[in-house]
Amino acid sequence: MMKILVIGSGGQLGQSMMEFFHETSSEVVGLDYPAIDITNRAQLMNSLRDIQPTIIINCAALAAVDACEQEKEKAYAVNAIGVENIALAAQEIKALVVHYSTDYVFDGDQDTPYVETSRTNPLSVYGQSKLQGEILLQQHAEHYYILRIAWLYGPYGNHFVKRMLALARERAKTQEPLKAVNDQWGTPTYTYDVCRQTWQMLQTRPPSGIYHSTSEGHTTWFEFAQEIVHAFGIQVPVLPCTSQEFPRPAKRPKFGVLENQKLKQLGINMMLDWKVSFYEFVAKYKAVL
Numbered sequence: 001m002m003k004i005l006v007i008g009s010g011g012q013l014g015q016s017m018m019e020f021f022h023e024t025s026s027e028v029v030g031l032d033y034p035a036i037d038i039t040n041r042a043q044l045m046n047s048l049r050d051i052q053p054t055i056i057i058n059c060a061a062l063a064a065v066d067a068c069e070q071e072k073e074k075a076y077a078v079n080a081i082g083v084e085n086i087a088l089a090a091q092e093i094k095a096l097v098v099h100y101s102t103d104y105v106f107d108g109d110q111d112t113p114y115v116e117t118s119r120t121n122p123l124s125v126y127g128q129s130k131l132q133g134e135i136l137l138q139q140h141a142e143h144y145y146i147l148r149i150a151w152l153y154g155p156y157g158n159h160f161v162k163r164m165l166a167l168a169r170e171r172a173k174t175q176e177p178l179k180a181v182n183d184q185w186g187t188p189t190y191t192y193d194v195c196r197q198t199w200q201m202l203q204t205r206p207p208s209g210i211y212h213s214t215s216e217g218h219t220t221w222f223e224f225a226q227e228i229v230h231a232f233g234i235q236v237p238v239l240p241c242t243s244q245e246f247p248r249p250a251k252r253p254k255f256g257v258l259e260n261q262k263l264k265q266l267g268i269n270m271m272l273d274w275k276v277s278f279y280e281f282v283a284k285y286k287a288v289l
């Protein structure tokens with residue numbers, strides 16, 4: 001019987017994980033900051049010794065990409081050292097670690113999807129700290145899965161879909177156009193699908209390693225914004241703009257598209273076309289969003 005500990009259980013992905021694993025009747029415990037602080041090795045170790053999970057699902061991170069540029073030390077403490085601490089503790093209690101990384105470990109200069117073996121070259125502090133976390137986890141853990149995901153949305157937390165909806169509803173009153181970047185490509189990925197993919201890994205136990213786990217297909221933020229407005233039936237003009245018109249503290253990859261090559265080779269890819277998943281999400285949550 002698996003005993004699952006979700007760390008970062010109050011975050012966007014963490015809440016979805018808690019809900020998902022409750023629904024599968026797994027034994028699942030959730031912890032979040034400050035009840036658990038992954039940067040504090042001794043406190044983390046004590047918690048894990050008490051709980052004795054067989055699976056640790058780490059959803060804890062400093063995931064605010066722009067904030068990481070200003071909070072470099074904190075970004076490394078959480079996204080790199082925190083992950084090393086989890087790896088070391090997991091080794092002691094012989095637990096398997098599931099961890100989530102990002103398309104931002106790549107520079108996006110390629111014009112074809114990145115596979116697991118593609119060269120990493122992060123452009124931001126967030127991407128660099130997440131890459132360091134991947135490296136440390138691989139060094140210190142024996143049984144682990146690193147799922148690289150991207151452009152996450154779901155019922156919980158704050159993300160592009162919710163921000164666009166709020167803005168679109170506001171702008172609909174005045175018909176002031178909404179603008180979204182049309183020169184960055186990526187793949188919107190539904191938290192529920194990441195949970196399902198995680199579950200699949202735990203059932204089939206492929207070899208430890210890095211797995212790309214985003215939805216299929218790709219789009220731009222502009223096209224995604226158009227789809228959001230359309231799906232929620234909001235009458236507002238949406239216009240494309242360039243990244244230069246929308247300067248942000250952190251540089252983003254231009255083409256952050258991942259190919260789930262290893263999952264497909266092993267026949268365990270659960271990820272769907274991004275539009276199929278997005279409309280599944282809309283059907284389930286339209287009334288409450």
Ligand SMILES: NC(=O)c1ccc[n+]([C@@H]2O[C@H](COP(=O)([O-])OP(=O)(O)OC[C@H]3O[C@@H](n4cnc5c(N)ncnc54)[C@H](OP(=O)(O)O)[C@@H]3O)[C@@H](O)[C@H]2O)c1
Binds near residue numbers: 013034036153
């Ligand atoms: N969001 C995306 O679009 C996206 C894309 C690619 C990859 N990812 C990855 O997916 C994972 C989940 O992201 P998310 O969007 O769910 O992030 P999130 O909503 O920001 O959740 C992160 C959680 O981690 C907690 N946390 C922060 N510092 C901690 C610490 N020192 N100890 C313990 N918990 C701590 C946060 O608590 P507080 O709120 O109290 O700080 C929060 O509950 C992350 O690894 C992220 O890098 C996300």
